[in-house]
Amino acid sequence: MHPEKPGSGRVFLCAEFLVLFGLVPLLVLSLRQPGILVLVLWGGGFACWAASRAAPQGKALGIQRVLARFALCGAALTLATWALAPALFLSLPLQHPRFWALVMLLYPLLSVWPQEIIFRRFLFHRYGLLFGNRITAASAIAFSYAHIIYLNPLAVVLTLAGGAMFARSYSKTRSLTLTALEHALYGCLVFTIGLGRYFFSGAAWHH
Numbered sequence: 394m395h396p397e398k399p400g401s402g403r404v405f406l407c408a409e410f411l412v413l414f415g416l417v418p419l420l421v422l423s424l425r426q427p428g429i430l431v432l433v434l435w436g437g438g439f440a441c442w443a444a445s446r447a448a449p450q451g452k453a454l455g456i457q458r459v460l461a462r463f464a465l466c467g468a469a470l471t472l473a474t475w476a477l478a479p480a481l482f483l484s485l486p487l488q489h490p491r492f493w494a495l496v497m498l499l500y501p502l503l504s505v506w507p508q509e510i511i512f513r514r515f516l517f518h519r520y521g522l523l524f525g526n527r528i529t530a531a532s533a534i535a536f537s538y539a540h541i542i543y544l545n546p547l548a549v550v551l552t553l554a555g556g557a558m559f560a561r562s563y564s565k566t567r568s569l570t571l572t573a574l575e576h577a578l579y580g581c582l583v584f585t586i587g588l589g590r591y592f593f594s595g596a597a598w599h600h
Contacts, residue, residue, distance in 0.1 A: 403523060406519070406520060406522075406523045407523060410520055410523065410531075410535075414516075414535040414538065414539070415538070417433060417437075418538060418539045418541055418542055419541075421433055421542050422541060422542045422544075425594075425598040427594055427595070427598075430542070430594055434504070434507050434508070434511075435507055437507070437511055438506070438507025438508075438510045438511055439507075441510050441511045441514070441515035442510050442514070442515070444515060444518075444519065445510075445514050445515040445518040445519065447518070448514050448515075448517070448518035448567070449567045450567065450568075450569075451566040451567030451568040451571075452566070452568055453566065453568045453570045453571040453574070454566055454568070454571070455562070455565065455566055455571065456571060456574070459562060459571065459574065459575045459578075462558070463575070463578050463579065463582075466558075466579075467578070467579070467582050470582065470583075470586070471582070471586050474586045474587055474588060475586075478587065478588075481586075481587030481588065481590070482586060482587045483585065483586060483587055484587045485584055485585065485587060485589055486585055493584065493585070496581075496584050496589070497581055497584070497585075500577070500580055500581060500584065501573065501576075501577035501580070501581070504580070505573050505576045505577045505580060506573055508536070508576065509559070509563075509569055509572050509573045509576055510569065512532055512535060512536040512539075512556070512559075512560075513532060513559060513560065513563040513569065513572050514563075514569050516528075516531065516532050516535060517532065517563060517564070517567075528560075528564070529557070529560040529561055529564045530557075530560075532556060532559075532560035532563070533553060533556035533557040533559075533560045534553070534556070535556075536552055536553075536555075536556035536559070536560070537549050537550075537552045537553035537556050539552075540552045540592070542594065542597070543591060543592055543593070543594065543597045544597040544598075545591050545597065547588070547591045548591045548592055551583070551588075551591075555576070555579050558575065558579075559572045559575055559576050562575055580592075
């Protein structure tokens, strides 16, 4: 057997990263089938969980900092939506209160948890050596890029900012619980104040 060439492992990881986090979102977008999106999210989440079983498990320390930041950033996002898009403001809870309540209940479990497994736990564990101290940036960019499936720039911009916060929290604590909580807070707020339509595949894919 020939010895592995120096750097070949990094090349493989780089190619793997580009396939998983670069091509898969494009595949989902090209197919535009909700079932495929669910399969990628949950199938990918399960596979990433299994592949990162050795990842360190941190404690949810710093929750006060997360809540304080949410109070500030959440208030700013709420005021901006009220001022710039008054027709959308609180549209979901006012017009569809039962569906809104269902989203508040199920979104953290069905959407946030697998996303945090994929973009934080697995990505940090699998590609930490590849990106080094740029791993938080890689996580934020990959998370933001995945939202191209919604076909609007607002989803990409908001998730870049959110992804940077979630990645930073995970980098400091290695707590999946803490980052999932932070992600859920912002996600539920987005759906509540009226920006949820920018994160809904049905609205994006059936125009």
